[in-house]
Amino acid sequence: MKKKWLAMVLTGVMAFGLCACGKEAPVTEEAAGQTAEGQTAEETSDKAAAAEEGKAAQAGDGESYGKILFIQTHNNNSFMSYMGEMFEQVAAENGFECTHLTSDSNEATQIDQIEQGVASKEYVGIIVDCTGEGVTQGFKEAKEAGLYVMTLHEGVTDNTYVDGIVACSLAETGYQHIKLEVDELGDSFNLAIVNGSEGHGATVAIREGYDRALEEFPNINVVFDGAGNWNAEDAMQLTGSWFSSGTKIDGIVCMNDGMATGVRQVMKDNGVLGTIPIYSNDCEQDTLKAVEAGEQSGSFDMNALAQCEAAINMMKTFVTGGTPEETEIYVDPLLVTVDNLEEYRASHGGSVMKKTILMTGTFDSKGKEFDYLYRELLRRGVSVIAMDVGVFAPVSSFPVAVTAGEVAKAGGASLEELRREADRGHAMRVMCSGARHYAVKLQKEGAIQGIIGMGGGGGTSIAATAMQGLPLGFPKVC
Numbered sequence: 001m002k003k004k005w006l007a008m009v010l011t012g013v014m015a016f017g018l019c020a021c022g023k024e025a026p027v028t029e030e031a032a033g034q035t036a037e038g039q040t041a042e043e044t045s046d047k048a049a050a051a052e053e054g055k056a057a058q059a060g061d062g063e064s065y066g067k068i069l070f071i072q073t074h075n076n077n078s079f080m081s082y083m084g085e086m087f088e089q090v091a092a093e094n095g096f097e098c099t100h101l102t103s104d105s106n107e108a109t110q111i112d113q114i115e116q117g118v119a120s121k122e123y124v125g126i127i128v129d130c131t132g133e134g135v136t137q138g139f140k141e142a143k144e145a146g147l148y149v150m151t152l153h154e155g156v157t158d159n160t161y162v163d164g165i166v167a168c169s170l171a172e173t174g175y176q177h178i179k180l181e182v183d184e185l186g187d188s189f190n191l192a193i194v195n196g197s198e199g200h201g202a203t204v205a206i207r208e209g210y211d212r213a214l215e216e217f218p219n220i221n222v223v224f225d226g227a228g229n230w231n232a233e234d235a236m237q238l239t240g241s242w243f244s245s246g247t248k249i250d251g252i253v254c255m256n257d258g259m260a261t262g263v264r265q266v267m268k269d270n271g272v273l274g275t276i277p278i279y280s281n282d283c284e285q286d287t288l289k290a291v292e293a294g295e296q297s298g299s300f301d302m303n304a305l306a307q308c309e310a311a312i313n314m315m316k317t318f319v320t321g322g323t324p325e326e327t328e329i330y331v332d333p334l335l336v337t338v339d340n341l342e343e344y345r346a347s348h349g350g351s352v353m354k355k356t357i358l359m360t361g362t363f364d365s366k367g368k369e370f371d372y373l374y375r376e377l378l379r380r381g382v383s384v385i386a387m388d389v390g391v392f393a394p395v396s397s398f399p400v401a402v403t404a405g406e407v408a409k410a411g412g413a414s415l416e417e418l419r420r421e422a423d424r425g426h427a428m429r430v431m432c433s434g435a436r437h438y439a440v441k442l443q444k445e446g447a448i449q450g451i452i453g454m455g456g457g458g459g460t461s462i463a464a465t466a467m468q469g470l471p472l473g474f475p476k477v478c
Contacts, residue, residue, distance in 0.1 A: 065319050066124035067097040069117040073129045073154060074105045079257075079282040082348070083129075083153065083304035090308045094316055099123075107132040114138030118145045124319050127311055129153045130201070136161060148318045152311045153302065154201055163318060165328045166311040168302040170202055170281075173333050174209020177253040177279040178217070180298065180335075184277045188219040189250035192242060194228040194235055194263060196255045203227075206255045206281070223247050228254065232262030233397040239266045254280040257287040257299055264295055265399035283336050283344070285356065285383045289447075291338055298337040301344070306331040355449040356383040358442055360435060360466055362459040363400065364390030369454065374398040377452075385448060387438055389431045389462045391418050407434035428458060432465040439466040443474065450475035 068091065075081045084100060091098040099117070103110035110131045117123055118141050125148035128135060139149050139161035150164040159165065181191065193210060196203035214220055224242045228235030235254070242249065243266055254260040260280035267273040274295045280287065283301040290296040310329045317324045336344045357377060361370050363386070370386075374396075377384050387402035388394050394404070405415045411434030418427045442448045451470065453463025460478060467476040 063095050064097065065095045065316055067099065067122050068315060069114075069123045069126040070098055070100045070152075071110055071113050071117075071126070071128045072100070072102045073110070073131045075102050079284060079302060079304065083302075083308065086305050087127075087152075087308045087311075090305075090312045094312050096312065096315070103131050105131060107134045110135050111138045115141060118142050118147065121145075123147055125150065125315050127152050127315065130156050132201070133157060148315060150311060150315060153304075153307055156201075163327065164311070164314045164324065166307050166314065167330055168307060168333050169330045170205035170302075170333075171209040171212070173281050173300045173302075174206035174253075174255075175213045176209070176300070176333075176335065177206075178210060178213035178220070180279055181251040181253065181277055182213075182217055182220075184297065185251055187217045188221075190221050190223045190248050192224040192239070192249045192252045193222060193226075194239065194252065194254040194259045195226065196259075197229045198227050200230075203255060210253070223249060228259035228262065230256055231258050232265070232399050235259035235262030236266055236397070236399060239263050240269075243267070243270045243272075249276060252276055252278045254278065256280055257282040257284040260290075260296060260299070261286050261399055264290055267295075281333075283334075288336065288341065288345070291336065292341055294338070298335055301334040301336055303331045303334050356385055356447060358385050358387060358439060358448040358451040360387040360389055360439070360451065360453045360463050361455050362390035362462075363388040363394035363396040363404075364392040366390075366455055366459060367395030367397075370396050371398060373452070373454070385442065387435065389435050389459065391415060391427050391431070402438050404431075407431055407438060410434035410437040424458075428461065432462050435462050435466040436469045440469040443470055450477075452477045454478065 070084075070087055070091070072080060072084055075084050084102075088098055088100055099122075101113050103113060110128070111134060114126060114128065114135065115138055117126055118138070126142055127150045128139075129152050131154075133156050136156055136158050139156075142149050143161045148163050149161055150166065151159075151162055152166050153168070155165050155167055156162070178191070181189070195207065214222065224239075224247070226238045228238050235258070239252075239262070252263060254263060257280050260278055261284075263278060264273060267276065274293075277297040279298050279300075280296070281300045281302065283299045287296060287299045291298060310331060314324050314327070314329070334344070359370065359374065359377065363370055374384055374386065384398075385401045386396075386398055387407065388396075388400050388404040389407055390404055391408075394400060408415045408418060408430055411430035411432070413426075413430045418430060421427075439448075439451060451463075451467055451474070453459065453466070455463065463478045467478060470476060
């Protein structure tokens with residue numbers, strides 16, 4: 001019942017209009033030979049028929065090349081959402097009708113989506129951002145049905161049933177992470193590495209770049225090296241133990257921005273935020289703000305638009321009976337630092353900058369509920385600023401941007417004082433005042449485009465008070 005209610009709340013948020021990772025295959029003659037398998041006469045005939053059928057349906061302002069199926073691993077961060085938007089846009093501009101699905105990072109789901117697409121006989125080709133090696137089963141069925149098969153952003157090792165590959169060079173981002181640390185710190189320093197999930201294709205690819213850089217700069221001392229599993233919560237737990245050990249850390253590299261968000265929270269808790277260079281991938285909104293504030297050195301964009309354009313152009317060549325000049329394309333990543341941040345934002349037309357919601361509540365008593373809400377908001381492509389208004393230690397696992405201590409201070413007291421007095425009425429008044437202060441401040445700064453809160457009597461009262469300070473028409477859900 002609780003999850004059903006939360007889902008209804010989220011639906012309400014979205015009704016108000018609120019609103020990476022790729023695997024790299026080495027470019028070798030052998031791999032290139034595997035990319036485009038020979039086709040039987042029947043397959044060629046089927047593809048030609050599908051292409052002609054697509055061409056027969058004339059668009060109002062140009063030719064149609066048929067319908068393609070695009071399946072993404074997920075769209076629960078700003079980069080992946082942006083890539084999905086760009087793919088649909090580029091496909092439409094080039095005469096393709098596109099069905100766009102996401103797999104919620106579930107390999108079995110993605111295989112089912114491929115198989116259903118094949119069975120529908122609607123498509124001239126499929127383009128897949130792969131969840132894992134198991135999807136090759138679906139690729140085989142697609143090839144046997146006469147469809148063109150391509151991978152985008154994240155691929156597979158076995159390309160037997162793949163006609164074309166487009167990705168960003170993740171190994172290069174890994175190499176550059178460490179090379180940039182060297183540029184800042186010299187070639188002898190203590191480095192901490194936050195990896196993605198063990199065995200994941202993107203982890204392997206980025207790690208290849210890390211290892212190449214470490215071999216080139218042998219005086220770098222890797223003091224910590226662990227898996228943050230692509231999310232802020234795990235990265236916080238991992239690096240929290242690193243910082244509490246007392247071992248000096250001079251530089252940190254993270255394989256994605258989600259983990260970097262967790263690391264920055266730990267650094268903030270330890271009073272060292274902005275003093276240690278961090279590099280990561282994806283250029284999510286929270287990280288871009290951190291770069292602007294001097295809290296992170298830089299992040300790599302996986303050049304979603306260039307990937308999408310290359311993939312669609314290659315598919316168009318296949319569908320029209322041509323032979324692409326290249327069947328494996330690796331686009332260059334884009335490094336974003338404070339020096340080119342505004343240029344980057346302008347070039348993306350704001351599309352990469354997703355809406356941000358202020359999530360407020362008592363994370364001491366409702367931690368699990370807010371864990372769920374936080375995940376669901378991210379899954380829907382929005383960014384979250386979490387504000388804790390609980391008097392006691394939070395039991396949540398997500399990063400908290402505005403701590404209960406900061407809220408209490410803005411309300412005219414300290415957490416220690418509120419805990420010592422144990423006066424619920426006084427604590428409520430203090431936290432109501434502080435929460436309202438931060439909500440108004442963030443709204444006026446343009447940092448949030450909506451606010452959501454929930455709780456029992458106390459948490460609801462505090463959230464409602466915070467919302468009362470916001471303009472009429474500003475999205476509020478409690």
